[in-house]
Amino acid sequence: MAGRHAQPDDIRDLFSCAMSEMYRAEVPQYGTLLELVADINAQTLRADPRLRARLEQGGEIERLDVERHGAIRLGTPRELSDIRRVFAVMGMYPVGYYDLSLAGVPVHSTAFRPITEQALSRNPFRVFTSLLRLDLIEEPALRAEAEAILAARQIFTPRVLELVTFSETEGGLTRLEAEEFVCEALETFRWHGDATVDLATYRRLHCAHRLVADIVSFKGPHINHLTPRTLDIDAVQAAMPACGIAAKAMIEGPPRRNCPILLRQTSFKALEESIGFRQPAGETASGTHTARFGEIEQRGVALTARGRKLYDGLLASARRAIQPGAVGSGSITYESELSERFRSFPDDWAELRSRGLAFFRYSTTAASLTSRRAGASTSIDELIAQGFLRFDPIVYEDFLPVSAAGIFQSNLGADERKSYGERSNRDQFEAALGEPVRDEFELYARAERISLEQALERLGCPQT
Ligand code: OOG
Numbered sequence: 001m002a003g004r005h006a007q008p009d010d011i012r013d014l015f016s017c018a019m020s021e022m023y024r025a026e027v028p029q030y031g032t033l034l035e036l037v038a039d040i041n042a043q044t045l046r047a048d049p050r051l052r053a054r055l056e057q058g059g060e061i062e063r064l065d066v067e068r069h070g071a072i073r074l075g076t077p078r079e080l081s082d083i084r085r086v087f088a089v090m091g092m093y094p095v096g097y098y099d100l101s102l103a104g105v106p107v108h109s110t111a112f113r114p115i116t117e118q119a120l121s122r123n124p125f126r127v128f129t130s131l132l133r134l135d136l137i138e139e140p141a142l143r144a145e146a147e148a149i150l151a152a153r154q155i156f157t158p159r160v161l162e163l164v165t166f167s168e169t170e171g172g173l174t175r176l177e178a179e180e181f182v183c184e185a186l187e188t189f190r191w192h193g194d195a196t197v198d199l200a201t202y203r204r205l206h207c208a209h210r211l212v213a214d215i216v217s218f219k220g221p222h223i224n225h226l227t228p229r230t231l232d233i234d235a236v237q238a239a240m241p242a243c244g245i246a247a248k249a250m251i252e253g254p255p256r257r258n259c260p261i262l263l264r265q266t267s268f269k270a271l272e273e274s275i276g277f278r279q280p281a282g283e284t285a286s287g288t289h290t291a292r293f294g295e296i297e298q299r300g301v302a303l304t305a306r307g308r309k310l311y312d313g314l315l316a317s318a319r320r321a322i323q324p325g326a327v328g329s330g331s332i333t334y335e336s337e338l339s340e341r342f343r344s345f346p347d348d349w350a351e352l353r354s355r356g357l358a359f360f361r362y363s364t365t366a367a368s369l370t371s372r373r374a375g376a377s378t379s380i381d382e383l384i385a386q387g388f389l390r391f392d393p394i395v396y397e398d399f400l401p402v403s404a405a406g407i408f409q410s411n412l413g414a415d416e417r418k419s420y421g422e423r424s425n426r427d428q429f430e431a432a433l434g435e436p437v438r439d440e441f442e443l444y445a446r447a448e449r450i451s452l453e454q455a456l457e458r459l460g461c462p463q464t
């Protein structure tokens with residue numbers, strides 16, 4: 001009974017607000033960052049009426065202030081399949097497969113996010129979710145030890161799992177249950193200042209990889225960052241030092257452009273946390289751990305497979321020419337190299353569309369209501385030229401593996417670069433997840449196709 005149930009979109013909205021509140025209380029710098037981003041977004045919109053109009057057209061103004069993503073790292077296949085069920089209650093589904101092992105990070109990942117246009121415009125909250133690859137821990141004894149520690153923990157409250165099962169069998173939760181669900185789900189993402197291991201074990205795990213220690217030593221997969229969306233990442237980056245925030249030197253992703261594509265991101269180290277380690281004799285030893293950080297992102301248009309191929313090629317060529325250091329060594333030359341290489345990537349909406357490089361949302365114009373309609377045989381290009389049809393960029397809702405690797409690495413400190421070679425294992429990931437991940441390109445293509453069909457229908461010239 002749909003009427004009795006809370007909408008998954010509303011539950012996600014409640015959850016993302018609760019998560020933001022919790023993180024703001026735990027990491028004060030996150031609050032500072034939110035204020036800075038809100039200020040710069042407001043300034044940017046005031047200074048650029050065309051940008052404002054474009055965002056209004058796409059329904060993006062309303063979602064801008066609530067828009068953010070988070071990230072967690074899980075330890076076992078069971079945790080991954082359970083988190084999938086938890087996110088499904090909130091209308092969030094796994095999209096895309098990211099193999100980070102190629103970049104020396106022993107995890108593979110997906111992004112849980114809403115997938116329909118309507119759900120995305122309500123609240124696009126996403127969680128980049130990684131699963132530890134124990135098979136990449138070389139030493140068998142340590143691998144077995146990590147596995148045993150992980151097998152003994154339960155990252156969910158019994159009640160949240162009960163509510164998930166209830167939602168699955170009843171087809172939803174009532175408003176009251178939804179509120180309880182949000183409180184219970186939040187517990188999984190909370191920070192724990194006490195490790196579940198002793199200091200010596202922590203150090204051994206840390207030696208294998210810092211990320212292994214971060215995943216294995218704690219009671220749960222603490223949310224490690226929450227990222228607001230800015231409309232001008234260069235401006236926020238420049239303003240950060242004055243707010244006491246030291247950003248990483250280099251912005252990940254494409255260079256600055258007139259027509260933003262995909263995703264640009266930058267992060268900063270937030271906290272060195274003090275941790276209590278449970279020692280074998282029962283006493284507590286204190287130490288530290290760096291896990292949580294801050295990040296901002298600027299989102300641009302989603303690229304088609306052809307556009308993405310061009311992007312990947314140009315990025316790879318720039319990185320071959322100049323290796324950007326994880327802590328920013330050589331970043332200025334890298335940035336100019338990148339801009340130079342991307343000159344061959346069209347920077348004009350019409351050209352991006354006509355060359356099939358990006359996805360657009362079509363709609364009818366005001367003129368189409370008053371003027372004589374075009375005939376049924378009129379092509380889309382003609383309808384655009386005649387001013388009946390308009391097209392606006394569809395925003396990229398996903399992540400970028402090379403950028404994600406850069407974000408991981410900048411927060412691991414130093415230029416920690418291990419290489420695990422080409423040992424991608426998507427099948428293993430999907431088996432753990434319990435279902436295949438969705439294809440991001442299909443989702444964008446579908447959104448574009450639906451918008452076009454609706455617009456043509458309105459113009460009275462449906463095409464086959
Ligand atoms: C996730 C890093 C990746 C992004 O925005 O690409 C990421 C992590 O450190 O767990 O958040």
Ligand code: NI
Binds near residue numbers: 069128407
């Ligand atoms: Ni992130």
